[in-house]
Structures are given as structure tokens and as C-alpha cells.
Amino acid sequence: MSTSRVVTLLTPIFGALSAFVVAWASKHLPGIPVPGPEEITALEIAGFTGAVAIAAHWLHGNQLWEARKRVVGDVETGVHTITKADPDLIEAIEKRVDARVEAVLKGLEVKVTPQAPQAPAAT
Numbered sequence: 001m002s003t004s005r006v007v008t009l010l011t012p013i014f015g016a017l018s019a020f021v022v023a024w025a026s027k028h029l030p031g032i033p034v035p036g037p038e039e040i041t042a043l044e045i046a047g048f049t050g051a052v053a054i055a056a057h058w059l060h061g062n063q064l065w066e067a068r069k070r071v072v073g074d075v076e077t078g079v080h081t082i083t084k085a086d087p088d089l090i091e092a093i094e095k096r097v098d099a100r101v102e103a104v105l106k107g108l109e110v111k112v113t114p115q116a117p118q119a120p121a122a123t
Contacts, residue, residue: 004062011055015048022047 022043026035035043083090 004059004066007055007059007062011052014055015051018047018051019044020047 023040026032026040026043079090
């Protein structure tokens with residue numbers, strides 16, 4: 001079972017657990033005023049929402065990571081296939097790219113023109 005499925009299955013359990021802990025803490029910890037039933041319900045909803053939001057954020061990031069991993073795997077497969085078909089092709093492409101990069105870098109000129117400081121605009 002993948003990690004994403006485990007997180008998806010355990011999210012409601014941890015959401016309910018966090019709602020219970022928030023409600024229990026609001027009743028039993030010293031120094032906290034005892035809330036009414038409406039406030040306890042609001043605290044439970046807030047605890048559950050927080051747990052679900054964290055799980056949803058993690059799942060979203062995990063899906064993006066898996067998609068990027070698939071793309072990298074596809075690129076590696078394509079490069080391997082091209083290399084098998086023509087072993088010199090990748091080397092030739094790398095040489096052409098390197099030559100173009102060097103040409104572009106040689107053609108770049110950095111010009112810095114000093115500017116006098118401007119007075120702030122009057123409002």
C-alpha cells in the first residue's frame with residue numbers, strides 16, 4: 001500500500017482524534033475557561049479542519065513529487081532509447097549546445113551606466 005493511500009485512510013481518524021483532543025483539553029486543562037457546548041463544537045471543527053488541511057497539503061505535494069518523478073523516468077527512458085539507437089547522437093547534441101552557450105556568453109556585454117540619485121517626488 002502506497003504512502004498516499006495510508007495518509008488518505010488515516011486522515012479522518014487523525015481528524016477525529018485531533019477534534020477529541022482539542023475538546024478534552026478545553027475542558028480539563030487548568031487555566032482555560034470552560035467553554036459552552038457551542039464553543040466546544042467550534043473547537044472540534046477547528047481541530048478536525050486543521051488535521052484535514054495538513055493531510056491535504058501533504059497529499060498535494062506528494063502527488064506533485066510523484067508526477068515529477070514520472071517525468072524524469074520518461075526522460076531517462078527516452079535518452080536511453082536514443083543512446084541505443086545512435087550512441088554518438090547525445091554527444092553531438094551536447095557539443096552543439098556547449099558551442100552555442102560559449103558563443104552567447106562571448107557576445108554578452110555588461111554595461112553599467114551610473115545614474116545620479118533622484119530627489120523624492122513631492123506629494
